[in-house]
Amino acid sequence: MTQHIINGHELAREVEDSIANFVYSLQGPRPNLAIVLVGNRPDSELYIQLKQQEAKKVGIDTHLYRCPENITEQECLTLINFLNDDPLIDGILVQLPLPDHLQTDTIVNTIKPDKDIDGFTVINLQKLLNDDPSAIIPPVFGVVLKIIIEQQVDLTNKQVVILGNSPIFSDNLARLLQKQGAIVNIFHQVNPTANQAIKKANILISALGQPLIVKPKQLPENYLIIDIGITKKNHKVYGDVDLKAINPAISGWATPVPGGVGPLTIAMALYNTVLLYQQHHVQPRTAK
Numbered sequence: 131m132t133q134h135i136i137n138g139h140e141l142a143r144e145v146e147d148s149i150a151n152f153v154y155s156l157q158g159p160r161p162n163l164a165i166v167l168v169g170n171r172p173d174s175e176l177y178i179q180l181k182q183q184e185a186k187k188v189g190i191d192t193h194l195y196r197c198p199e200n201i202t203e204q205e206c207l208t209l210i211n212f213l214n215d216d217p218l219i220d221g222i223l224v225q226l227p228l229p230d231h232l233q234t235d236t237i238v239n240t241i242k243p244d245k246d247i248d249g250f251t252v253i254n255l256q257k258l259l260n261d262d263p264s265a266i267i268p269p270v271f272g273v274v275l276k277i278i279i280e281q282q283v284d285l286t287n288k289q290v291v292i293l294g295n296s297p298i299f300s301d302n303l304a305r306l307l308q309k310q311g312a313i314v315n316i317f318h319q320v321n322p323t324a325n326q327a328i329k330k331a332n333i334l335i336s337a338l339g340q341p342l343i344v345k346p347k348q349l350p351e352n353y354l355i356i357d358i359g360i361t362k363k364n365h366k367v368y369g370d371v372d373l374k375a376i377n378p379a380i381s382g383w384a385t386p387v388p389g390g391v392g393p394l395t396i397a398m399a400l401y402n403t404v405l406l407y408q409q410h411h412v413q414p415r416t417a418k
Contacts (some may be wrong), residue, residue, distance in 0.1 A: 142393035153189035161407035269398035286311035341368035345375035353382035
């Protein structure tokens with residue numbers, strides 16, 4: 131019996147190779163991604179740097195708009211509307227979290243649905259849940275679905291536990307998985323009830339952002355753990371799930387932190403940029 135580690139870098143490379151092949155075959159303009167960064171949080175700076183680095187590799191042009199920490203909400207909305215109207219820009223990504231004085235929902239929902247890279251506008255989420263083919267799958271949802279597909283998991287009657295403190299994330303991901311036949315339980319914190327559900331979970335998805343808070347000693351055979359949480363502590367990076375706590379006699383698969391969900395999330399954001407580019411330019415080819 132053994133625990134198998136899912137290599138997020140390899141999965142991301144597959145996605146990015148398909149994007150690069152598509153972009154470099156274009157005869158016209160390349161996809162353009164606008165990134166809005168408010169303030170100078172070190173973690174946000176790092177994420178932006180990684181996104182720009184990977185975008186450059188696949189031929190997507192990025193435009194970084196740096197805003198001061200004390201930018202007003204109206205100034206931020208003005209910038210978003212400017213990018214909405216700019217025909218050069220195919221997609222807009224607002225780096226989260228935003229400073230406390232800015233209303234994240236208001237700013238995110240100002241992004242035009244056909245430029246919404248993260249896919250979290252109300253309009254796009256409604257499209258997604260209604261199976262509208264023009265809907266954009268949020269990158270983190272795309273990561274979950276791709277890993278499930280790669281592991282050849284049939285979700286019918288599978289027990290899924292989602293740990294997350296954001297209803298936008300947890301509730302909408304749950305609905306997507308339920309549409310494919312999964313039985314989903316959502317918990318906003320680790321407690322005795324959650325731990326009992328985790329023991330029966332074929333799939334555990336955690337996005338709490340609390341280092342090693344989940345210690346699942348017992349899981350079903352052939353479990354799948356997708357650890358979306360990431361926390362920096364004492365110059366080290368941790369996920370939510372303590373994989374060493376799992377009974378080594380049980381076989382299963384898990385994403386590590388770092389090197390699991392992170393690289394693949396960036397790749398899926400770039401994939402969404404290409405999809406929106408295709409909507410704007412009506413290209414017959416599709417990145418696969």
